[in-house]
Amino acid sequence: MIEAVGLSKHYGATKAVDDITFTVQPGMVTGFLGPNGAGKSTTMRMIVGLDRPSAGQVTVNGKRYAEHRAPLREVGVLLDAKAVHTGRSAVNHLRAVAATHGIGRSRVDEVIALTGLQSVAKKRVGGFSLGMGQRLGLAAALLGDPSTLVLDEPVNGLDPEGVVWVRNLARHLASEGRTILLSSHLMSEMAQTADHIIVLGRGRIIANAPVADIVAMSTGTAVTVRTPDAAKLTSLATRDGVTVTATEPTLLVVNGLTAPQIGELAAKEGIVLHELTPTVGSLEDAYMQLTADDVEYRSNNGGF
């Protein structure tokens, strides 16, 4: 269990993390979402004591990370930045990290096998692909068989097989009663892996709820309507709380009305419908709406 209370990190006037309070529960996968610069990585670094909080504190299983007698056995961490000497082989890196906790060679070989690194274990890390580097980072995180895992972008750079493997691993570890906190930019991946989502934006918590609740926050389920009489339906349907967007001359996306309401309206007015499809909100939709005001680095979609 991870508990953050009033956690803040300021760099000069910039508030990277601004007074956030949350709890990550054991036995489930908690997803950490947010735009770039939202404070996810900084929060994760503060959990394992690499960054010192400007205010507040964060504890793992009731103690600050540095106060644990065997920190690697409490928390396994994979950071987004590289944390391996490029001149050293994978096996020597893991042996060196394991040695601090008196973890033996057999466990090193176990995590190498677990992460599929056998063929490159004796090669120097400098020549590793991004995916191999991620697998080595995961191997290091698992060394102490920790009860809590903090994984920053664990599927970054992994091939599809690796992505599925990380998903299954996270779910499996959570099913064993461990606490899993992972961040990802892949929304579809997060929807499949996480049970609970914490959304950060500009250093603050925007949402903290089960995945289903977050998805339900996606305001106004949209309905796709295809009709040759698009202009007439648009003028009839548009009123307070209802928006109609034409994506093609004969294709409308209606927000604020249900599919039956649109069907009945069309029947009453004698409008022919070729398609009437309610689209369920996705985690991605919910996320985009939640963070719309909090994106620090926005790409300019030409003309807007």
Next chain:
Amino acid sequence: MTTLAPTPTAPRSGVSFGGILFSEWIKLMSLRSTIWCYSVLVFLTITLALLFGSTISVEGAQFDAAGEQALAVQAATLSVGISQLVIAVLGALVITGEYGTGMIRSTLTAVPTRLPALFGKVVVFGVVTFLISLASIVVAALLTAPLLAGNGIEADLSDPAYWSALVGAAGYLALSGIFATAIGTIVRSSAGAIAIVLGFILVIPTIVQVFALITMQEWIANLSAFLPSNAGSRMYAYVAESGATDPLGLGGLVLEPWQGALVLLTWIAGLLVLASVLLKRRDA
């Protein structure tokens, strides 16, 4: 990937200083830069001693026993002036290599109290450097003694002052490495740390010496004796019972070997205190 549980026989061991020492040993010995630097050290020590022993000519010069011993020490420790640069670079890399690659984050996650990781590093690197230096210097001395004898210089191997100078040379090399590690921890960059350390060894002593010569001020010459490399180099000076002689010819202060060691140790202690404070406070 089905079995995640560790072998149940293993006790759930925690962080220990012994474990940290073993970890730092693995780290030191698993990098090519270490192997290269130590190979260069051994090669330089033995080769330069053999060159000196086989080419020195004392014809026409008269040496007393102490003078001959001083020459024998000089033969075995001739390489120290160059080797200290190699060891200083390695000493800086031991820590700045971790900052440069990000390894420091793994190190400090494994040892979140931080200071034991730094001191484990200093102990392992210092002891390994001392032992390798001492072994190569002793080998150089033993190989060179017959060559010197052939050239009319009889080294007296039963003289404790002779051996303490050789041990002092190995100690000086280890301490210059630790000096560089402390600087590296403070500045966290390989280029910066190496520049500062080389400045301390090569540039600052020369500048101070030039000032002492120009101004003929005794206090500047005395100050020069307290610079880390000047004080440290006294550790391997051969000092017979007659006492130390003035190496710079400036009429300034001349430290006894143990005083030189003490001055260098004070520098290192000061730098390590600063390094510890910064390591503890800064984000990694």
